[in-house]
Amino acid sequence: KAGVTQTPRYLIKTRGQQVTLSCSPISGHRSVSWYQQTPGQGLQFLFEYFSETQRNKGNFPGRFSGRQFSNSRSEMNVSTLELGDSALYLCASSFRRGVDEQFFGPGTRLTVL
Amino acid sequence: AQKVTQAQTEISVVEKEDVTLDCVYETRDTTYYLFWYKQPPSGELVFLIRRNSFDEQNEISGRYSWNFQKSTSSFNFTITASQVVDSAVYFCALSSGNNDMRFGAGTRLTVKP
Numbered sequence: 001k002a003g004v005t006q007t008p009r010y011l012i013k014t015r016g017q018q019v020t021l022s023c024s025p026i027s028g029h030r031s032v033s034w035y036q037q038t039p040g041q042g043l044q045f046l047f048e049y050f051s052e053t054q055r056n057k058g059n060f061p062g063r064f065s066g067r068q069f070s071n072s073r074s075e076m077n078v079s080t081l082e083l084g085d086s087a088l089y090l091c092a093s094s095f096r097r098g099v100d101e102q103f104f105g106p107g108t109r110l111t112v113l
Numbered sequence: 114a115q116k117v118t119q120a121q122t123e124i125s126v127v128e129k130e131d132v133t134l135d136c137v138y139e140t141r142d143t144t145y146y147l148f149w150y151k152q153p154p155s156g157e158l159v160f161l162i163r164r165n166s167f168d169e170q171n172e173i174s175g176r177y178s179w180n181f182q183k184s185t186s187s188f189n190f191t192i193t194a195s196q197v198v199d200s201a202v203y204f205c206a207l208s209s210g211n212n213d214m215r216f217g218a219g220t221r222l223t224v225k226p
Contacts, residue, residue: 033213033214035216042216042217042218042219043204043216043219045213045214045215045216048213055211056211056212056213058213088156090158092158098146098208098209098210098211098212098214099146099208100146100163101148101160101163102148102160102214103160104150104157104158104159104160105157106156106157107156107157
């Protein structure tokens with residue numbers, strides 16, 4: 001089985017721009033979660049999707065949004081980028097939400113200049 | 114509220130030493146799941162173990178062992194005869210019900226030759 005894939009792996013943007021990150025979960029997994037990882041803040045939960053519905057949302061501003069498609073693939077979008085948005089964005093998928101382990105993708109490293 | 118505390122920010126040991134990584138959790142749910150993940154320098158989080166709240170049996174996998182104690186709300190991880198390849202950041206996580214998976218801040222383990 002292929003693992004969780006994320007594209008792109010690296011992104012460089014400037015302040016004010018917007019960005020879309022993509023995540024393809026493991027086949028059969030319907031739960032997809034997104035995390036932001038920075039050196040100072042550790043792993044911060046962004047949101048979780050299951051069956052195309054957002055089930056949980058972390059404490060992030062409305063500039064951060066996401067969606068999930070019928071094939072369970074997910075995207076997250078960050079609008080009006082700020083320098084502080086520079087981070088590693090990790091996507092994880094699981095079979096049963098809240099029960100099973102999550103499998104993580106390699107992440108997208110976003111740099112905002 | 115759910116919370117995971119990894120009080121040890123960084124640990125440094127010499128190869129072949131045993132090392133224990135502490136994890137203390139808080140939850141009001143009676144059914145919950147605990148996890149450990151490893152994040153090597155390459156960045157991708159690797160799933161290590163999942164335990165449910167009804168199974169307090171300790172688990173051993175090679176040089177790795179886990180001690181789950183509900184009485185002290187702890188789920189500690191021990192590496193026996195550590196090796197340089199064990200150098201990584203280790204995360205403990207908690208999941209239950211409709212809550213998002215909650216991660217601890219992580220413990221950075223450095224194993225010196």
